[in-house]
Amino acid sequence: MPFDFSPYRAALLDLDGTLAHDDHALPGAAALVRRLQAMGLIVGVISNSGAGPLRTQMRLHGMAIDIDAANIFTAAAHTAEHILRHFSRxxxxxxxxxxxxxxxxxxxxxxxxxxxxxxxxxxxxxxxxxxxxxxxxxxxxxxxxxxxxxxxxxxxxxxxxxxxxxxxxxxxxxxxxxxxxxxxxxxxxxxCGKPQPEFFTDFCKHLGVDTNECVLIGDNLEADIAGGMNVGMTAVLTLTGVSRRKDIILTPEHRRPAAVVDDLTQL
Ligand SMILES: [Mg+2]
Incomplete structure (x- = not known):
């Protein structure tokens, strides 16, 4: 049964291992983003990359995935904000x-x-x-x-x-x-970056949504799934990246994602 996205205002998708591998979109990635956007969800992209949102927007565009830079949050962007907040003028x-x-x-x-x-x-x-x-x-x-x-x-x-x-x-x-x-x-x-709670809460503030209104889709049980669940998000694990099905068994039941899919076509 496909995942029901209707209860959520926003979907946050991890980049590497979830939407893309190098410069190739993973199966179902472009179609899922278009479908979520058509449903009226705010679609955000999260990444621990050292690149900025603009460059990430261009990288996604090259894979036929169109997300505005304002809806992209990377570890580099979080670091810049962190510096300006904690070492403020x-x-x-x-x-x-x-x-x-x-x-x-x-x-x-x-x-x-x-x-x-x-x-x-x-x-x-x-x-x-x-x-x-x-x-x-x-x-x-x-x-x-x-x-x-x-x-x-x-x-x-x-x-x-x-x-x-x-x-x-x-x-x-x-x-x-x-x-x-x-x-x-x-x-x-x-x-900075995932899985720090501020990474997720700061991004939600930019997007104008509460963390519990978000579904997060990621490939990493530690950085994505645990990070998102810690701040009240619903989490979905895709097995196209870091984490394997056997890793879920080692995760305590209350820390497990709401759904696990082999790739994004299953959503
Ligand atoms: Mg990833």
Missing amino acids: DALARRPRVFNLSTHAVHDMLNDQVDWVQTGGEPCDVVTVASPTSQHYSPDRARVALQLARAGAAIVGLCADRLFPSRRGMEFGSGAATQMLAYAAGVTPTF
Whole structure:
């Protein structure tokens, strides 16, 4: 029986492993998005990607999935908002001083609102960290970040992901890179992205919906399903990405998704 979307005002779909794999839409993805939009649901896309909403909109468009950037929330976008809220100009009485050990998108979203730190000897409020494959990450820059964190800068990871798959195999995720820096500096880091409750509640505020009016569809029991359920969303697991059917058995009954599908065509 197809899933009944009629009780919900919004559907939040994870990107990688749910809607898409690399630059290919997964089976049923484009059709499901069109059907939900035709039903009048607000369709949002969530991702722990270090890219920004605009670039993600273009990537989806290339797969015949049309979602406005305002309805896309990524770990990079959440990080930019987090920095501006927690290191606000008002509270500091100046622009926040930031060292970027993360992505182009974080740079672009913060560029006219922060002062960029370039060297280890400068005063710095916060260091942003993403995967070592990110554009602004290098061994030399990681060394500068270590110096800054040891001197008192806070550490904010784009997300807590341990790994992510690439064409070369598994890569160190933003979470792993953040923990390495935090461990060396002896600092407790903060994480943005899924499954942090603020990621979901902030996005719902942007969309103008309550968390309990949302159904979330994702491929990851930890980042998507647990994250969404923690803030009161209904969750649906698709087996096209990270989590396998056997992983559900290891999940306590009250933490299991409302439905499990082999792919999005079953919805
Ligand atoms: Mg995913």
